[in-house]
Amino acid sequence: MPKIDLDSIEQKNRTGYPPPFDRAVAGRLVRRLSPATGLTDFGVSHVVLKPGAWSSQRHWHDGEDEFVVMLDGEAVLVEDEGRVILGPGDLAVFPKGTGNGHHLCNESDRDCVFVVFGGGVCTGGGYSDIDMLFTPEGEYVHKDGTPYAKRRV
Amino acid sequence: MPKIDLDSIEQKNRTGYPPPFDRAVAGRLVRRLSPATGLTDFGVSHVVLKPGAWSSQRHWHDGEDEFVVMLDGEAVLVEDEGRVILGPGDLAVFPKGTGNGHHLCNESDRDCVFVVFGGGVCTGGGYSDIDMLFTPEGEYVHKDGTPYAKRRV
Numbered sequence: 001m002p003k004i005d006l007d008s009i010e011q012k013n014r015t016g017y018p019p020p021f022d023r024a025v026a027g028r029l030v031r032r033l034s035p036a037t038g039l040t041d042f043g044v045s046h047v048v049l050k051p052g053a054w055s056s057q058r059h060w061h062d063g064e065d066e067f068v069v070m071l072d073g074e075a076v077l078v079e080d081e082g083r084v085i086l087g088p089g090d091l092a093v094f095p096k097g098t099g100n101g102h103h104l105c106n107e108s109d110r111d112c113v114f115v116v117f118g119g120g121v122c123t124g125g126g127y128s129d130i131d132m133l134f135t136p137e138g139e140y141v142h143k144d145g146t147p148y149a150k151r152r153v
Numbered sequence: 154m155p156k157i158d159l160d161s162i163e164q165k166n167r168t169g170y171p172p173p174f175d176r177a178v179a180g181r182l183v184r185r186l187s188p189a190t191g192l193t194d195f196g197v198s199h200v201v202l203k204p205g206a207w208s209s210q211r212h213w214h215d216g217e218d219e220f221v222v223m224l225d226g227e228a229v230l231v232e233d234e235g236r237v238i239l240g241p242g243d244l245a246v247f248p249k250g251t252g253n254g255h256h257l258c259n260e261s262d263r264d265c266v267f268v269v270f271g272g273g274v275c276t277g278g279g280y281s282d283i284d285m286l287f288t289p290e291g292e293y294v295h296k297d298g299t300p301y302a303k304r305r306v
Binding site: 001002003004006033037038039040041042044046064065067069071072077079081082084086088089090091092093094095096102113115117118119120 | 155156190191192230234235237239243245249266271273
């Protein structure tokens with residue numbers, strides 16, 4: 001049956017971010033649902049953020065739309081314009097190519113849970129608050145093009 | 154800001170199903186979120202099913218993956234293998250091309266709410282329990298190819 005048994009899908013907290021940018025996502029636990037369930041038309045991940053954790057460094061995608069469905073707990077969504085609280089049932093949308101970085105930060109004292117969808121083609125993107133871009137080839141580079149030692153995972 | 158204001162997006166209950174297949178979805182209220190929010194890489198709809206309403210006739214897509222996130226209330230998910238209850242936070246996945254039709258039925262006495270995602274390319278599909286297919290061109294036809302008078306919306 002198509003109802004997903006989350007317990008059967010491994011939760012990982014790895015990241016390709018070079019230090020010190022990796023620290024903010026140490027408390028991010030991700031289940032990648034698309035490969036586990038046979039989807040190929042878009043990516044879906046189930047994400048738990050422990051208190052203090054971020055979903056990512058504040059970023060945008062040049063070629064991939066994103067969509068977030070909040071399931072449980074509370075997160076602060078940050079964009080160039082400011083901050084807004086997301087709670088259960090809230091929906092947030094990030095069309096590709098805006099150059100307006102976003103991320104979710106768990107500033108509460110309990111876990112928050114969301115599902116994030118991504119489509120399109122990776123043509124790169126960037127980070128709003130740090131000296132980093134990501135390339136279509138999965139590399140992290142400084143904004144002057146110099147590579148970091150680590151790759152996206 | 155990217156948080157979606159659902160009240161600003163019109164809720165519609167139209168369908169292109171020919172009678173009598175349209176009756177089952179008369180209590181289905183849909184907000185199409187992708188055109189309203191600038192997404193193009195996948196489709197997203199916010200759906201409310203009134204008591205007794207179905208999400209659709211039981212169907213499959215030949216070329217489009219689907220994914221459902223239950224937000225509120227309770228629905229019965231039906232596939233060839235049987236029935237399973239979906240409640241808040243449950244996730245369900247429908248890879249394209251299985252030929253195994255699915256739909257959600259609100260058999261409870263209050264509204265249920267879910268978000269549904271669709272990607273890929275419409276290459277047609279069919280209905281498990283009635284004499285109907287849909288074509289890539291948006292037509293409804295009998296399983297012998299004879300067209301119905303109405304088109305998909």
